[in-house]
Amino acid sequence: QVQLVESGGGLVQAGGSLRLSCAASGRTFSGYAMGWFRRAPGKERAFVAACSYSGRVTTYADSVKGRFTISRDNAKNTVYLQMNSLEPEDTAVYYCAARPIWSAAHQLGYDNWGQGTQVTVSS
Numbered sequence: 001q002v003q004l005v006e007s008g009g010g011l012v013q014a015g016g017s018l019r020l021s022c023a024a025s026g027r028t029f030s031g032y033a034m035g036w037f038r039r040a041p042g043k044e045r046a047f048v049a050a051c052s053y054s055g056r057v058t059t060y061a062d063s064v065k066g067r068f069t070i071s072r073d074n075a076k077n078t079v080y081l082q083m084n085s086l087e088p089e090d091t092a093v094y095y096c097a098a099r100p101i102w103s104a105a106h107q108l109g110y111d112n113w114g115q116g117t118q119v120t121v122s123s
Helices: none
Strands: 002-007 010-013 018-026 033-039 046-051 058-060 068-073 078-083 092-099 117-122
Touching: 002 092, 018 033, 018 092, 018 117, 033 068, 033 078, 046 068, 046 078, 058 068, 078 092
Parallel strands: 010 117
Antiparallel strands: 002 018, 018 078, 033 046, 033 092, 046 058, 068 078, 092 117
16 A cells, blocks of 8 residues: 655646645555646546656547646655646646556556545636
8 A cells, every 4th residue: 555645736727737746655666657646626537647667658548638747756755746837627626647667558557536625726
């Protein structure tokens, strides 16, 4: 198991930027592929982005492609989500998650979750 703690959420105006961080502890961080998900008010949790063990391979939901960037620093046991050009529709609780196996099914296989961090984008 790996424990995950997100930070960096907050209130931002439309067009602004935020960087979320997710600090991991426990098992070897580099042995996990990482992902970001979000849950908007009244909606189900949705996939946002994922990266491979090294971070060299990334994938994104169409709704955030070109605006969000996932990255990781294995020396710091941290994964990041840089969010630019934020829109009110990006308002959600954002969760990071870890999975031991990287696969093309980027929304599946996560067995470790953080508690979430709130992102609110005002218009």
